[in-house]
Amino acid sequence: MSEAGVSKDVGVEDDAESEGQSFVGSGLERVEDHRILTGEAEYIHDIAPEGAVHMALARSVHPHAELVDVDTSAAEDHPDCLLTLTADDLKDDYEPMPCGLEGFEEWSLADDRVRFVGEPVVAVVASDRYAAEDLVDLVEIEYEQLDPVTDVQEATEGDTLVHEHAGTNVPDSETLEFGAVDDAFENADNVVETDCEWGRISGVPLETAGVVAQYDTDHDSFHIDSNIQLHTLVDDTVYEPLDYPPEKVNLEVPPDVGGSFGTKIAIHRYCTLSAIASQQLDGTPVKFVEDRVENLQGGDMHCSDREYTVRLAFDDDGTIQGLDTYFADDFGAFPHYPVNQVLKPLSAVTNAYDIDAVRYGYDLVLTNKTAQTAYRGFGVDPHLYALETAVDEAARELGIDPTDFRRVNLIQPDQMPYRLPTHNIYDSGDYPAALDRIEELVDEAEVCEGGLLDPDVVEAKREEGKYRGVSYSVHIEPGVSGSDWTDRQRTETDALEEREREDVDELPEHFRIQLEGDGTVRAFLATDTSGQGHQTLVSQLLADSLGVLPSDIEVDYLPSVEAPTEYGSAASRMAVMLSGATEGAAEKLRENCRQLAAEEVFGCGVEDVAYRDGAVERVDGSERVPLAELADLDAGRNQRLTRVSYDYDHPATKIDDFDEALTSKYPVYPTAAFAANAPIVEVDVTTGEVEILKFYTLRDCGTMLNPTIVEGQAHGGIAQGVGAALMEEFQYDGEGQPKAITLFDYLLPSTKNMPDIEMEHTETPSPFTETGAKGTGEGGMLDAPASVASAITAALEDFDVVADQIPMTPHRVRRRVRDAQADD
Amino acid sequence: MIEFSGEFDSDHAPEQLWKYFTDPDILAQCAPGCDHIEQESESELSATVAVGVGSVKPTFDVDMVVVEAQQPNRLVMNAGGDASRNSFETVAEMDLVANGSGGTTATWHAETNVSGLIASLGQRALGSVAERLVNNFFDDLEELADEGVPAESKISAKPEAEATLEE
Numbered sequence: 001m002s003e004a005g006v007s008k009d010v011g012v013e014d015d016a017e018s019e020g021q022s023f024v025g026s027g028l029e030r031v032e033d034h035r036i037l038t039g040e041a042e043y044i045h046d047i048a049p050e051g052a053v054h055m056a057l058a059r060s061v062h063p064h065a066e067l068v069d070v071d072t073s074a075a076e077d078h079p080d081c082l083l084t085l086t087a088d089d090l091k092d093d094y095e096p097m098p099c100g101l102e103g104f105e106e107w108s109l110a111d112d113r114v115r116f117v118g119e120p121v122v123a124v125v126a127s128d129r130y131a132a133e134d135l136v137d138l139v140e141i142e143y144e145q146l147d148p149v150t151d152v153q154e155a156t157e158g159d160t161l162v163h164e165h166a167g168t169n170v171p172d173s174e175t176l177e178f179g180a181v182d183d184a185f186e187n188a189d190n191v192v193e194t195d196c197e198w199g200r201i202s203g204v205p206l207e208t209a210g211v212v213a214q215y216d217t218d219h220d221s222f223h224i225d226s227n228i229q230l231h232t233l234v235d236d237t238v239y240e241p242l243d244y245p246p247e248k249v250n251l252e253v254p255p256d257v258g259g260s261f262g263t264k265i266a267i268h269r270y271c272t273l274s275a276i277a278s279q280q281l282d283g284t285p286v287k288f289v290e291d292r293v294e295n296l297q298g299g300d301m302h303c304s305d306r307e308y309t310v311r312l313a314f315d316d317d318g319t320i321q322g323l324d325t326y327f328a329d330d331f332g333a334f335p336h337y338p339v340n341q342v343l344k345p346l347s348a349v350t351n352a353y354d355i356d357a358v359r360y361g362y363d364l365v366l367t368n369k370t371a372q373t374a375y376r377g378f379g380v381d382p383h384l385y386a387l388e389t390a391v392d393e394a395a396r397e398l399g400i401d402p403t404d405f406r407r408v409n410l411i412q413p414d415q416m417p418y419r420l421p422t423h424n425i426y427d428s429g430d431y432p433a434a435l436d437r438i439e440e441l442v443d444e445a446e447v448c449e450g451g452l453l454d455p456d457v458v459e460a461k462r463e464e465g466k467y468r469g470v471s472y473s474v475h476i477e478p479g480v481s482g483s484d485w486t487d488r489q490r491t492e493t494d495a496l497e498e499r500e501r502e503d504v505d506e507l508p509e510h511f512r513i514q515l516e517g518d519g520t521v522r523a524f525l526a527t528d529t530s531g532q533g534h535q536t537l538v539s540q541l542l543a544d545s546l547g548v549l550p551s552d553i554e555v556d557y558l559p560s561v562e563a564p565t566e567y568g569s570a571a572s573r574m575a576v577m578l579s580g581a582t583e584g585a586a587e588k589l590r591e592n593c594r595q596l597a598a599e600e601v602f603g604c605g606v607e608d609v610a611y612r613d614g615a616v617e618r619v620d621g622s623e624r625v626p627l628a629e630l631a632d633l634d635a636g637r638n639q640r641l642t643r644v645s646y647d648y649d650h651p652a653t654k655i656d657d658f659d660e661a662l663t664s665k666y667p668v669y670p671t672a673a674f675a676a677n678a679p680i681v682e683v684d685v686t687t688g689e690v691e692i693l694k695f696y697t698l699r700d701c702g703t704m705l706n707p708t709i710v711e712g713q714a715h716g717g718i719a720q721g722v723g724a725a726l727m728e729e730f731q732y733d734g735e736g737q738p739k740a741i742t743l744f745d746y747l748l749p750s751t752k753n754m755p756d757i758e759m760e761h762t763e764t765p766s767p768f769t770e771t772g773a774k775g776t777g778e779g780g781m782l783d784a785p786a787s788v789a790s791a792i793t794a795a796l797e798d799f800d801v802v803a804d805q806i807p808m809t810p811h812r813v814r815r816r817v818r819d820a821q822a823d824d
Numbered sequence: 825m826i827e828f829s830g831e832f833d834s835d836h837a838p839e840q841l842w843k844y845f846t847d848p849d850i851l852a853q854c855a856p857g858c859d860h861i862e863q864e865s866e867s868e869l870s871a872t873v874a875v876g877v878g879s880v881k882p883t884f885d886v887d888m889v890v891v892e893a894q895q896p897n898r899l900v901m902n903a904g905g906d907a908s909r910n911s912f913e914t915v916a917e918m919d920l921v922a923n924g925s926g927g928t929t930a931t932w933h934a935e936t937n938v939s940g941l942i943a944s945l946g947q948r949a950l951g952s953v954a955e956r957l958v959n960n961f962f963d964d965l966e967e968l969a970d971e972g973v974p975a976e977s978k979i980s981a982k983p984e985a986e987a988t989l990e991e
Contacts, residue, residue: 061911061940117940137908297944735825737943745944 023540023550024771027708030536031550032256041256044210044227045289052212052285053082055277056132058122058139059298060114063150063368063736064162065143067112067121075124075138083125083280084139085273087111094276095243097268098236100339101171102490104163108241108272114143115162115333116370117738118298123273125286148368148736152307152328155365162333162366171335172364175326176346178421179357184322188313192397194390196804198382199729200305200330202375203720204748205530207258209267209299210289213274217283221248222275227257229264230568231528233483233507234337235560237268242275249275251560253528260530261720261781262374262570263301266336297741302730303375304341305330308386312394313357318408320394322357323350325386329379331364332371339364340489340667341374344478345383346422347669352431352474353391353409358421368736376720376781378571384475385786385806392471392793393802402794403472407435410474417767423661424478426672427766427774429700431474434676434762438698439472441760442678446470452680452693465686468693469795474676475783477701478669479775481571482650483507485667496665504662507567508647511581512558513542513589515642519628521548523555523585525578526563532574532777533709538582540706541771545586547613548627564647572775576671577648579705580770585646592641597625600633651768671766671774673701675714677787679755683795688814690726690792692755699779700762703772710776711759717780718757723749724781725788726807796820825989828954829933832962836969838920838928842896844965845918846977854964856957859883867893867982873905877946877953882907891985895977896920900987910940915987932958937989 035041072084087109096105110121122139126132149160155169162169185191211226224238231251239249251271257264270288277286290299306327313322329342342362349358395405411418413430420426446453458468484506488496510526523538539550567573590611597616598606602623610619617624634641652658652670661668678696683689695718704710727747731739740746765772789803792813796803799820805812834841844850848869852861857874864870867890874883884905892900897920904913914936923929938950946953968975 059909061909117944139908140906143911293941733943733947735937735939735943737939737947739944739947741941741944 023543024705025703025707026540028536028540028550028706030533030709031539032533032535036256042254043207043256043258044212044225044254047212047225047254048287049212049214049285052287053125053127053281054129054132055123055125055274055286055288056129056136057120057294058124058136058141059294060110060117060119060121062114062143062145063117063148064146065114066146067110067114067141068144069142070122071140072122074140075135078135078138080126080131081124081135082127083277085109085123085277085280086121090276093243095241097241097272098337099334100337101335103166104171104335106334108269116298116368117736118294118370119333120269120298123277125277125281150367150369150732150734150736152330152365152367155367156328156363162368169366170363171366172339173362175359175361177359181322181324181357181359184357185311185313185324188321189315190394190397191311191313192390192394193309193311194386194393194804196308196310196386196389198304198306198308198385198806200302200731201724201728201807202301202303202373202730203259203261203263204296204746205259205261205263208290208292208295209264209270211270211274212285212287213271213278214285215275215279215283221250223250223252224271224275225252225254226267226271227253227260227264227530228267228271229260229262229528229530230570232526232560232563232566233568234265234268237266238271238275241268241272247561253557255529255557257528257530261376262303262378264530265570266300266373269300292743293741296730296746297738298370300336300371301373302332302370303372304379304382305372306382308382310386310390312390314394316398318398318400318405320353320355320409323355323387324359325383326361327382327386328363328365330367330369332367332369334371335364335366336371336373338372338374338378340486341372341379343489343665344378344667345380347424347478347667348380348384348476348672349420349422351384351387351476352411352674354411354415355409356421360422369732370738374570376717377778380478381724381782381785382806384782385789388473388786388790389793389802389804392790402790403435403439406473407432410435417657419657423664423666424669425657426476427670427768428702428764429672429674430764431674434674434698434700435472435474437760438676438678438696441698441758442470442680442696446680446694461682465684467683467685467795467798468680469683469791469797470678470680471787471790471794472676472678473787473790474674475786477572477673477675477776477779477782479572479671479673480576480651481567481573481667481669482652483567484662488665499663501659501663504653506650506653507565508649509577509581510564510566510645510647511578511585512643512645513585515627515631517628517631519552519626519631521546521553521627523553524558525555526558526566527568527574528557529569532569533706534569534574534578536709537575537578537705541579541582542586545583546589571669572673572777574777575705575773576651576769576775579773580648581646583770584648585644588644588646589642592644593627593630596630596633596641601625648770655768670768671702673699673774673776673779675699675779675783677783679784679788679791681788681791681795683792683813685799685817688810688812688817690808690813692722692788695755695757695784697757698760698762700764701776701779702766702769702774703763704761705771705773707761710761713776714759714780715757717778717782718784719749719754720781721784722753722755722788723747724807725785726809727753729807826936826938826950827934828936828951828958829931830955830958832930832932833923834928834930834966834969836928837926838896838922840969841920841928841930843975843977844969845899846893846979847975848978850965850968850973850975853968854961856960863978866980867985869979875957877942878949880910880941880945882910882942884910884912889985890979890981891987893979893981902985902987910938910942912936912938912942913989915989917987930962935989
């Protein structure tokens with residue numbers, strides 16, 4: 001594998017860099033892929049301790065009902081039954097699950113009332129899953145059905161309450177103002193108002209949520225293997241319901257997880273239940289893996305489901321003066337942790353546009369649907385879509401080309417770093433150049449004879465009822481969230497006002513390295529991974545900075561008890577945080593190696609020792625000691641110099657300009673990757689089908705540590721974005737029954753739906769980060785839906801149709817075209 | 825809520841047909857997937873019924889209450905059933921009207937709520953499945969009437985019962 005694709009030297013500024021070659025920046029093949037492609041990867045399902053028994057869950061068939069009676073006796077009488085658990089059993093010895101807002105109590109099993117179809121009511125355990133599923137059939141649950149509330153408008157009116165004690169279905173709402181919003185709207189030449197909807201969409205990882213939990217009777221502690229995401233950050237969601245201290249609950253994530261995209265952050269219900277079951281069974285390991293229906297129906301994994309009203313104030317020359325957005329977000333039955341999903345868009349609130357006055361309002365609405373969790377983009381994707389839809393309407397209102405309208409309003413390179421009215425800062429980038437470049441690419445390749453947008457072809461296709469269109473737009477991908485923000489968001493307003501900069505408690509990225517006797521460099525990540533390629537990233541960085549080969553490096557993971565509390569892999573953090581931590585740790589190790597050699601081998605001053613090419617040597621070149629020999633030299637010392645740990649601080653904490661945001665409620669995302677997109681779509685107005693003929697995209701995530709991974713992230717993200725734009729949705733019927741609980745109804749894009757992607761990259765390093773990298777884990781999903789919708793709007797310009805609903809499924813397109821034709 | 829309705833022509837007079845529609849033993853023979861029917865009271869029946877809708881094949885424990893029985897013209901029932909991972913409730917009404925040629929035209933209408941997998945997975949197929957089941961039921965019943973199998977009206981309406989989907 002090694003040197004293939006080595007292309008450039010990003011300039012590691014130290015003496016480890018000797019050959020002018022580096023692994024960083026090369027498309028080094030992912031070290032994870034061999035084991036994945038050869039079937040040797042170990043997923044949660046592969047963890048099968050001897051004697052493990054299996055849990056299955058009886059789930060509610062009703063969206064809203066009183067639990068009149070839960071009768072487990074028939075299941076318990078069955079010889080295969082090892083254990084049944086109900087909420088009453090949990091309440092004896094355990095605690096409820098933490099919720100995202102104060103005042104809501106949720107037990108791992110429904111207590112007294114069920115609030116969504118699929119809500120677990122009873123857990124049963126048997127020696128195998130088949131038997132456990134059969135036992136579920138023997139559980140008798142008597143319900144007294146209540147009216148469900150499934151519509152945001154209805155829920156807001158509050159005639160039926162999802163949580164009676166709360167007195168409202170809108171437990172959180174806010175309107176934030178930045179700049180002179182009223183003035184902007186009064187003084188601007190024009191105002192447009194756009195309504196649009198974003199459907200209930202989420203990540204559907206190949207691997208569902210799973211747990212193997214074991215209670216240790218000797219030590220009164222738990223060992224829990226789970227494919228949970230952010231295991232050191234959200235371990236409280238597991239140990240608190242168990243009512244044990246953190247050091248008694250060891251949570252470990254397998255080295256391979258079959259995707260998460262945010263959706264496995266909140267799977268603690270399963271961890272807790274399996275652990276409780278194991279404890280009740282005197283330490284017998286208990287396993288649970290969701291089946292696909294469970295995952296899609298009641299797996300607490302749906303995401304943003306919003307109705308927007310966006311107002312734009314703009315002058316006749318196209319200058320946008322003000323932005324006013326409001327949305328209602330259908331959060332489902334419980335306000336789970338990602339309540340700050342409604343606020344993250346503040347970090348990119350004007351997208352790539354220079355707008356001073358912004359109003360931002362939302363209502364978080366509870367309904368009888370499965371609860372929301374995080375999904376790639378964390379609520380920014382609907383915001384960008386709503387904003388760009390309004391921009392298209394504004395351009396149409398003015399009668400100017402939407403690309404020109406966008407260009408007029410882009411943030412200029414001399415404004416960088418650019419401070420948003422909402423206090424976040426874009427670090428670097430030339431957005432106008434990106435827009436020009438993507439337009440130029442399409443012009444040259446497609447708006448010409450033989451191209452997809454050859455005017456003659458476009459015209460001929462229209463005769464057949466096939467309307468082609470393209471839209472050029474630039475999108476910001478805010479990266480590298482901090483953990484402190486979650487605390488800030490939950491802080492009362494008064495307390496927040498008194499908050500000082502020193503109160504900001506941001507979690508660094510923790511990283512460890514140790515030298516092994518055989519010369520192996522063993523690294524330990526304090527975070528879990530779900531396909532991002534962290535092992536590859538660390539291998540590349542360490543290979544360069546320690547002057548060894550990637551094959552000499554092994555990357556392991558720290559379990560939750562041993563690892564410090566970490567934020568983990570989310571919010572496009574790891575390229576920035578992990579690369580910063582790796583660089584820092586490697587530098588420390590190099591220094592330590594020099595000291596060790598000076599004191600234990602050469603008997604000279606440290607200044608006479610150099611670290612070079614995976615070894616230390618005397619600067620006069622007379623003696624050289626390879627890493628393998630150093631490993632044991634410090635065995636007798638008080639301090640092991642060949643074991644180092646390093647904490648890389650969150651970059652925003654090092655930059656004073658972020659202080660205002662850090663002390664208030666506003667999200668801080670110190671890197672701004674960006675993408676200029678130009679999808680070319682063809683809309684069949686007879687059937688309503690939309691085909692993306694080609695997806696042009698120019699992407700910039702600062703320094704590309706591994707271009708192959710960067711490209712992979714973008715491809716996957718665009719695939720999810722295409723699915724969101726055209727196909728995916730967790731719909732419910734009027735009675736609260738979910739309509740998409742299999743992959744037959746929740747439509748994921750396949751190779752058949754995926755367009756050819758023409759991708760180009762630029763590199764504008766971040767001035768805020770150690771390696772110049774910017775977070776780019778959410779791109780594609782963030783920007784493709786907005787771009788595809790805008791291209792559909794462009795294609796249907798003649799009909800005056802706006803793609804004002806995501807996903808734009810064929811019947812929705814067709815209905816809009818039909819309505820437009822009826823109006824004429 | 826899903827609504828179903830249909831019409832069925834019989835060669836037999838309403839008075840004759842009525843006996844078949846109100847004899848639990850006849851119903852048990854004709855109802856597709858019905859294992860047995862128990863008569864709990866004058867107006868209450870319980871049954872075990874297996875239904876296959878697409879990939880979902882639940883077996884329901886069904887309770888039925890006769891809320892209207894205007895011999896020989898009108899029959900209204902509430903029914904509800906629970907099965908593992910599924911449940912349903914329905915109000916079904918049927919009117920028997922003599923046609924000119926000595927036979928009967930039966931018109932029926934049902935409003936149904938389904939919950940669980942059958943709602944999520946079976947919705948697409950539910951309409952055609954219901955139609956097929958009801959047609960089979962009428963065909964089987966007509967056949968028994970043709971054969972002259974003895975039938976006896978055994979049920980009557982429950983006093984003050986109402987036809988409603990809300991329990």
